[in-house]
Amino acid sequence: LAKTTQPISMDSYEGQEVNITCSHNNIATNDYITWYQQFPSQGPRFIIQGYKTKVTNEVASLFIPADRKSSTLSLPRVSLSDTAVYYCLVGAGTASKLTFGTGTRLQVTL
Amino acid sequence: NAGVTQTPKFRVLKTGQSMTLLCAQDMNHEYMYWYRQDPGMGLRLIHYSVGEGTTAKGEVPDGYNVSRLKKQNFLLGLESAAPSQTSVYFCASSDKTGATYEQYFGPGTRLTVT
Numbered sequence: 001l002a003k004t005t006q007p008i009s010m011d012s013y014e015g016q017e018v019n020i021t022c023s024h025n026n027i028a029t030n031d032y033i034t035w036y037q038q039f040p041s042q043g044p045r046f047i048i049q050g051y052k053t054k055v056t057n058e059v060a061s062l063f064i065p066a067d068r069k070s071s072t073l074s075l076p077r078v079s080l081s082d083t084a085v086y087y088c089l090v091g092a093g094t095a096s097k098l099t100f101g102t103g104t105r106l107q108v109t110l
Numbered sequence: 111n112a113g114v115t116q117t118p119k120f121r122v123l124k125t126g127q128s129m130t131l132l133c134a135q136d137m138n139h140e141y142m143y144w145y146r147q148d149p150g151m152g153l154r155l156i157h158y159s160v161g162e163g164t165t166a167k168g169e170v171p172d173g174y175n176v177s178r179l180k181k182q183n184f185l186l187g188l189e190s191a192a193p194s195q196t197s198v199y200f201c202a203s204s205d206k207t208g209a210t211y212e213q214y215f216g217p218g219t220r221l222t223v224t
Binding site: 034036041042043044045046049087099100101102103 | 114145150151152153154169200202212213214215216217218
């Protein structure tokens with residue numbers, strides 16, 4: 001299983017771009033990188049998934065360098081409602097192999 | 111389309127009591143999962159199922175049993191509750207999408223064992 005390392009917490013002001021980096025040095029060839037968001041008292045919610053280079057959707061962008069040993073979740077112009085815990089998962093095949101670490105707690109303030 | 115629902119939302123048990131948590135999904139997903147989340151921690155997989163009639167152990171299965179008699183339902187049982195099982199329990203479901211499976215989570219069940 002690919003172990004992931006994320007910052008424990010981050011702070012941002014509303015309207016700023018936030019970049020959360022995840023390290024996964026022992027990522028395997030067929031592993032994908034997936035990010036989830038969890039609000040207090042709710043279950044996690046899928047944000048974005050990628051394999052290499054850049055993926056963008058209506059919520060976020062995911063940047064993956066060529067060596068794939070890290071990835072960066074980018075949230076453009078965050079708002080107070082983006083305050084949540086963000087989890088980086090690395091794996092492939094069956095979802096039972098995916099491990100949720102402790103995540104990054106993002107606090108957005110005015 | 112309710113997605114993933116969990117029953118009950120809250121429960122308080124005394125040590126040694128038993129209970130069953132119900133998870134239901136209406137997305138016709140093959141895979142279902144039970145996680146527990148302790149304060150300040152990530153989610154840990156308890157048991158999972160890759161289809162009706164199948165179950166398998168996850169990372170922390172001890173003290174729990176599961177059943178998947180119907181495709182849409184996944185039950186988590188505690189035969190003899192212990193204070194260490196105080197946690198928030200999340201159910202999730204997924205269908206195969208690419209190399210990893212996007213999971214849809216329920217709202218959680220907050221269980222306290224005294």
